[in-house]
Amino acid sequence: MRMLLIHSDYLEYEVKDRALKNPEPISEEQKKGRLDEVLAVFISVEKVDETNPEEVVEKALTEIKDVAGQVKANRVFVYPFAHLSSELAKPDVALDVLRKLEERLRDEGFEVKRAPFGYYKAFKLSCKGHPLAELSRTIVPTGEVKA
Numbered sequence: 622m623r624m625l626l627i628h629s630d631y632l633e634y635e636v637k638d639r640a641l642k643n644p645e646p647i648s649e650e651q652k653k654g655r656l657d658e659v660l661a662v663f664i665s666v667e668k669v670d671e672t673n674p675e676e677v678v679e680k681a682l683t684e685i686k687d688v689a690g691q692v693k694a695n696r697v698f699v700y701p702f703a704h705l706s707s708e709l710a711k712p713d714v715a716l717d718v719l720r721k722l723e724e725r726l727r728d729e730g731f732e733v734k735r736a737p738f739g740y741y742k743a744f745k746l747s748c749k750g751h752p753l754a755e756l757s758r759t760i761v762p763t764g765e766v767k768a
């Protein structure tokens with residue numbers, strides 16, 4: 622899994638078109654979304670994650686909690702983003718991982734939104750620009766090699 626974490630004044634998105642034959646079914650309300658004062662986490666779920674998705678979710682949770690604690694963010698925007706890796710996991714595995722991560726973040730007390738999966742989306746992001754505002758993390762199941 623590759624994550625790009627951007628501490629932001631806001632992140633807002635608008636669904637434009639389907640990017641997969643079978644994108645995640647969404648309600649009218651989910652076609653647009655915005656969070657203010659948010660840690661935006663752009664995520665590419667990778668093929669290597671398929672060997673142990675549960676472990677990758679927990680490792681991603683740990684990393685996000687660590688960064689959120691450092692930048693004092695209590696809101697997290699989980700944003701499916703297929704552009705951080707050339708070794709992407711299958712869509713069904715990726716969606717399951719992202720849904721589980723969203724759930725675990727809520728368990729930990731974060732206010733969480735997740736952008737819809739399988740769509741082209743317009744988005745606006747306002748990065749805060751402080752030294753910890755732009756971070757990346759690579760996560761793999763134990764025993765796998767980080768490419």
Ligand SMILES: Nc1ncnc2c1ncn2[C@@H]1O[C@H](CO)[C@@H](NC(=O)[C@@H](N)CO)[C@H]1O
Binds near residue numbers: 664665701710738
């Ligand atoms: N392994 C994976 N990890 C994360 N997201 C993934 C994925 N496989 C498919 N997606 C989702 O399907 C859209 C088309 O690839 C992706 N759409 C996007 O990445 C938008 N930024 C538009 O390009 C994403 O929603």
